[in-house]
Amino acid sequence: MSDPVVSVEGLSIDYVIGAGRFRAVSGVTLSVERGHVVGVVGETGCGKSTLAQAIPRLLPEPPATIGEGRILFQGQDLVQVPLWKMPRIRGTGINMIFQEPLNSLNPAFRIYDQLAEAIYIRRVREKSGAVTDPRAAQAYDYSRSQDPTASEALLRPVVPAGAAARVTRRAVERHGDLKPEVLEYLRLVRINDPETILDLYPHELSGGMRQRVMIAMALSEKPTLLIADEPTSALDVTIQAQVLTLMKELIEEVNTSILFISHDLGVIAETADELGVMYAGKLVEFGPVGELFEHPRHPYTKALLRAAPTRYKSQGPLSSIPGSVPNLSHPPSGCRFHPRCPLMKPNCRIAPGPGLETVRGGAANHTSACFYADAVEALP
Amino acid sequence: MGRSPTDLAIFVGKRLLQLVPVLIGITILTFVFTHLSTINPCAQWYPHADPTTRANCEHLFSQPLSTQYWQYLTNLVHGNWGASVEQVAVYPQIAEGLPATLELVLAALFLMIVIGIPLGVIAAQSSGRWPDHLVRIFYLSGWATPTYLGAVIAAIFVAPYFGLPSHGEYSSLVPPFHQYTHMSVVDALIAGNLPWTLDAIEHLILPAATLAFINMGIATRMTRSSMLEVLPLDYVKSARMKGLSEGWVLYKHALRNSLITTTTVLGVTAGGLLAGTVVVEEVFGWPGIGAYAYTAIGGGGAAPNFDGAIAVVAVFAVGVVVANLIADILYGLLDPRVDWR
Ligand SMILES: Nc1ncnc2c1ncn2[C@@H]1O[C@H](COP(=O)(O)OP(=O)(O)OP(=O)(O)O)[C@@H](O)[C@H]1O
Ligand code: SF4
Ligand SMILES: [Mg+2]
Numbered sequence: 001m002s003d004p005v006v007s008v009e010g011l012s013i014d015y016v017i018g019a020g021r022f023r024a025v026s027g028v029t030l031s032v033e034r035g036h037v038v039g040v041v042g043e044t045g046c047g048k049s050t051l052a053q054a055i056p057r058l059l060p061e062p063p064a065t066i067g068e069g070r071i072l073f074q075g076q077d078l079v080q081v082p083l084w085k086m087p088r089i090r091g092t093g094i095n096m097i098f099q100e101p102l103n104s105l106n107p108a109f110r111i112y113d114q115l116a117e118a119i120y121i122r123r124v125r126e127k128s129g130a131v132t133d134p135r136a137a138q139a140y141d142y143s144r145s146q147d148p149t150a151s152e153a154l155l156r157p158v159v160p161a162g163a164a165a166r167v168t169r170r171a172v173e174r175h176g177d178l179k180p181e182v183l184e185y186l187r188l189v190r191i192n193d194p195e196t197i198l199d200l201y202p203h204e205l206s207g208g209m210r211q212r213v214m215i216a217m218a219l220s221e222k223p224t225l226l227i228a229d230e231p232t233s234a235l236d237v238t239i240q241a242q243v244l245t246l247m248k249e250l251i252e253e254v255n256t257s258i259l260f261i262s263h264d265l266g267v268i269a270e271t272a273d274e275l276g277v278m279y280a281g282k283l284v285e286f287g288p289v290g291e292l293f294e295h296p297r298h299p300y301t302k303a304l305l306r307a308a309p310t311r312y313k314s315q316g317p318l319s320s321i322p323g324s325v326p327n328l329s330h331p332p333s334g335c336r337f338h339p340r341c342p343l344m345k346p347n348c349r350i351a352p353g354p355g356l357e358t359v360r361g362g363a364a365n366h367t368s369a370c371f372y373a374d375a376v377e378a379l380p
Numbered sequence: 381m382g383r384s385p386t387d388l389a390i391f392v393g394k395r396l397l398q399l400v401p402v403l404i405g406i407t408i409l410t411f412v413f414t415h416l417s418t419i420n421p422c423a424q425w426y427p428h429a430d431p432t433t434r435a436n437c438e439h440l441f442s443q444p445l446s447t448q449y450w451q452y453l454t455n456l457v458h459g460n461w462g463a464s465v466e467q468v469a470v471y472p473q474i475a476e477g478l479p480a481t482l483e484l485v486l487a488a489l490f491l492m493i494v495i496g497i498p499l500g501v502i503a504a505q506s507s508g509r510w511p512d513h514l515v516r517i518f519y520l521s522g523w524a525t526p527t528y529l530g531a532v533i534a535a536i537f538v539a540p541y542f543g544l545p546s547h548g549e550y551s552s553l554v555p556p557f558h559q560y561t562h563m564s565v566v567d568a569l570i571a572g573n574l575p576w577t578l579d580a581i582e583h584l585i586l587p588a589a590t591l592a593f594i595n596m597g598i599a600t601r602m603t604r605s606s607m608l609e610v611l612p613l614d615y616v617k618s619a620r621m622k623g624l625s626e627g628w629v630l631y632k633h634a635l636r637n638s639l640i641t642t643t644t645v646l647g648v649t650a651g652g653l654l655a656g657t658v659v660v661e662e663v664f665g666w667p668g669i670g671a672y673a674y675t676a677i678g679g680g681g682a683a684p685n686f687d688g689a690i691a692v693v694a695v696f697a698v699g700v701v702v703a704n705l706i707a708d709i710l711y712g713l714l715d716p717r718v719d720w721r
Contacts, residue, residue: 095621
């Protein structure tokens, strides 16, 4: 039964730099079912972060522009939503853990204030009826939600500096004591004595701690969709493992739908239900994780799996595949993978190249963009 | 070094100690320049005085500059700031004028902050589009306006247009009353008289606005450029991701960090603001040390008043140093990563 939380349909995103323009994401179609974890893998620069940030409309526009496509989230097309209305969808609707978590906390505010702010936003929305139960299947009318910040934002120019933190704290506390919940979420991410870090500033915490706080902050808004953009890549290996274990536990405890971006196949194998493989801005294969790992139907996926040290084992990022990553401003014609593809035939070079199609003899949602998908299994 | 109050006290103490050499240098410079500007002021000072006074004066000025400076310094250490030719002592003039000047400068600073900084935010937010250009034109025209011209235009054209007073601290309707602080608005408040207070504020608006308009550019520009630096940073993105409205993201999360750079620059504008008071106070009849400096250097045909000029310059120097010290303290308070050095 298909019940997608978000479905991206034919999404294309261009970066315009000076006179140049290139397509970082081309016609990606992908959806995340309720309660599922969907992984997205691909080499560096293939457009994973661009895709991730396009969904909550966080890309800086310019240089980014959404060329075409739709992002359906709870009955509305986010591409059509005016930017000034997006704040109501972000936070409780869609939340994100960034690729660079170490700089994602504001250096000027204490940990307590930053977490309390997130919980405050959620409470205000819960009160105004914008969010009832984030996991309930109904579509909420976010456009009608009471924006908690409108009146208080007016005050902001007048109280710009340190006072702002205090004003906010007071505003926040009108909505009940937030401290128990702040502590609760810090404990949820396994910070043992959360009281001790409440009054610290981000630079006083280690990288792993900051990352946990970021995760706590994202979870504390109980988002319907959580996007995790390589949530562990900025951490060293031991902390990575801890955070990953933690995320897996949380996925079960909190039960949100997750779009999990990584270039670590081991991580994906352990956490995701479905997996999308991106190459040079395009989605080249999509399907249930197990089936994709056992029976990849795209030569690129096959190459990725071969390059990964041990299947189903987290052993760091992908090792190299022969050939080089294509230049997105002059992508190869036809199938973008053809310069590196062992199965390449002359027709692969002809535009428009292969589109995503359901593979024969696989799961209903297993698709691959290769003319010779059936021959992939035979590859070494 | 850390961020404890003791560290802060040591930091402030060190910076205040630096004032001593600054003051010695400043007084030497102004002493030399005032005394070189008029080789023999006695003829100008005492055209009709009796021969003994004149002779005493000439004897004093015939001594080497170093002796004269030493004499000045000795007097200063004994609390004697000197006097004008008319034997009006310098110290009381400064003591009464300084608060008035301070009030004017603080009012100008206030306007620079509440208008200049939001303008910078608006410019950064719309960078490259028309609001940005409008803001730039606004602050560049302030920057390009000579203080004197700006003050005169404000007094002659702007004042009648808005029906604002353009001379003095109070209108003639306010009877003389005891000035505790010599700050017009504060004293009216102390007197507990609302109409007087409003009257004082009305009188403050134009000179403060003129000073602010001319010095605002730097605050706006700094805010704009530091906002442009901060806006693409990850924590601004994560503030947006929380679901905060754009106003909250800009004015709380981004501005809070860009203010760190802006405050240091505001400290630097203290020099410009103080220098501006010389002309602005003279034009608006504001009884501060700026107007006093103007007459001390012979403005309006007055006899040059060396002691007065040196004193004002020294007070301005202290003002600039203290303003920068305050800016540095604010910088440390705003940025939790800073250690007091
Ligand atoms: N703000 C930007 N302006 C211009 N080009 C950009 C911008 N952000 C990303 N790009 C380009 O878009 C392409 C896709 O970048 P993206 O960050 O989405 O890749 P990624 O798959 O997340 O890579 P990584 O695994 O290294 O994080 C890259 O070629 C990158 O250089
Ligand atoms: S379409 Fe052709 S070039 Fe592309 S992956 Fe398939 S076989 Fe290789
Ligand atoms: Mg990325």
